[in-house]
Amino acid sequence: QVQLVQSGSELRKPGASVKVSCKASGYTFSSYAVNWVRQAPGQGLEWMGWINTNTGNPTYARGFTGRFVFSLDTSVNTAYLQITNLKSEDTAVYYCSRNDGSGSYYDSWGQGTLVTVSS
């Protein structure tokens, strides 16, 4: 069955970096894009962008440029989200999800990774 399994919770200090992984299984990794969605505590869902699993080309939503980097390791069917220069407002649950390209819904989601930024 289709699964997206994310890495565990992270606690970082302001200014540090974090890298979240999203390992896909149960389907052909290159056939679906990986999207990233943020959910701040008690808040709704915010799309961060997506990465083309064929080309590795990332697309970032407004507000997620500069400190946010999407990457892939296709040899292990894994997508990554790296956040640098962490700020307290980055505290959130980060989800990866898949869709079959722009203009499509998200039919499978990772379990989420809580990133807490606190001094």
Add this chain to the structure above:
Amino acid sequence: DIVMTQSPDSLAVSLGERATINCKSSQGVSYSSDNKNYLAWYQQKPGQPPKLIIYWASTRESGVPDRFSGSGSGTDFTLTISSLQAEDVAVYYCQQYYSSPPTFGGGTKVEIK
């Protein structure tokens, strides 16, 4: 960006009764070329990721109980739970995937009265 506005923010419904959630988009989310509404609904239970329940505004995802139904077109959409069950307690989000960036509604919390 297309703004998705859900109403109400929360609702409490008795077990077995109907729950209705509305979602309005700031502009149309369908193409005349395919006549599809690029609108999905997700269910999120506490501590869990969102789960796709409806796509193309009215197509139920595999395995989703038939008490869930989606309707609407253009800019106005509705998610209906025909007979609320205890396991349906969750926050429900609508999302448009018509144009980038894809955007979500603010969510509607469904509780048992």
